[in-house]
Amino acid sequence: MTKKMEIYKCDVCSNVVEVVHEGAGTLVCCGENMKLMDEHKASENNAHYAHIEHIDDVEKKVTFTHGTTMEHHIEFIEAISNDGVYIKRKYLKETDKPEMSFKCNCKEGFYIRIYCNIDGVWVTK
Numbered sequence: 399m400t401k402k403m404e405i406y407k408c409d410v411c412s413n414v415v416e417v418v419h420e421g422a423g424t425l426v427c428c429g430e431n432m433k434l435m436d437e438h439k440a441s442e443n444n445a446h447y448a449h450i451e452h453i454d455d456v457e458k459k460v461t462f463t464h465g466t467t468m469e470h471h472i473e474f475i476e477a478i479s480n481d482g483v484y485i486k487r488k489y490l491k492e493t494d495k496p497e498m499s500f501k502c503n504c505k506e507g508f509y510i511r512i513y514c515n516i517d518g519v520w521v522t523k
């Protein structure tokens with residue numbers, strides 16, 4: 399049984415997929431079950447920690463101290479409202495500065511989720 403927004407990875411070929419509709423089946427790639435990526439909680443003094451700047455009531459900016467090398471980088475940044483609605487996803491090239499601006503007027507609040515090619519999934523919630 400999968401859950402919406404879960405991220406799975408194939409340890410054989412490195413395919414990464416996100417569930418957009420839940421189902422009873424098991425995700426398989428390269429003949430093996432795909433691995434559910436754990437969501438790690440980022441803390442300060444960690445390169446996966448989201449520094450959130452509230453420009454005003456609506457506009458926000460999130461930055462990371464994470465490096466930008468071909469070998470180790472953040473692949474995407476997401477802002478997600480606490481009621482599960484995507485606000486924005488930004489895909490990054492290997493050497494892009496890890497930051498994203500977005501507009502959020504969500505009364506339910508929001509959290510940030512990132513995917514690092516080496517360290518996996520990190521969330522602020």
Ligand SMILES: [Fe+2]
Pocket residue numbers: 445446464470471514515516517518
């Ligand atoms: Fe990382």
